[in-house]
Amino acid sequence: MTVISKTEFAARRGWAKSYVSKLANQDRLVLTEDGKKIELEATEALLAKTADPSKAGVAERHERIRLEREAQIAAEEPAVPQIAEVADFQKSRALREHYLALQERDNFHKQQGTLVERIAVETGAYNAGRLLRDQLLGMPPQLAPELAVMTDPWQIEKHLTAAIRRSLEDAERLSSADLEHALTTS
Secondary structure (H helix, E strand, C coil), X not given: CCEEEHHHHHHHHCCCHHHHHHHHHCCCCCECCCCCEEEHHHHHHHHHHHCCHHHHHHHHHHHHHHHHHHHXXXXXCCCCCCCCCCCCHHHHHHHHHHHHHHHHHHHHHHHHCCCCCHHHHHHHHHHHHHHHHHHHHCHHHHHHHHHHXXXXXXXXXXXXXXXXXXHHXXXXXXXXXXXXXXXXXX
16 A cells, blocks of 8 residues: 555646545545545545546547647657756657657658758748749830730730739749759758
8 A cells, every 4th residue: 555645646647736635525435534634545436436527638638738738848848957966767768759759750751852951942932932022023125026016905005914924924934843853952
């Protein structure tokens, strides 16, 4: 039989001390004769027996949130212990395994083609935008002499539409090739 304090029990379960007091008021804790300590095994059995089955989803959600919060805290902790700190082997190993798992997940997504290097995408987008800008700004000097001799508004509109369409198709073809090249070389 293990006997622990209410504070230790709260810390062990990840609960607030006030919640443990609430359980004590509801007679859901097995206390020692003096009423100050908790008999651990008997209390856990009693809690399991008296748990409300309709609250199982809530309990699971709270457990998941608690685990996510602990993982986030562990991820924010420095991997290398500071001076005068003792390295906890289990925490260090868990943190290492966590980062290795993240790296493997990223490698998998890269192999599947669902994840690419950010710099390659940024470079491809920049080059595509620059190419489109150059294509469109190059149109007026090319089209001005042709449009100057036209008098029919319908012909001018048709000519402009065809020139814009050609420019956009050229830009699309070239930028697609540039993006494909950038993604395969990175």
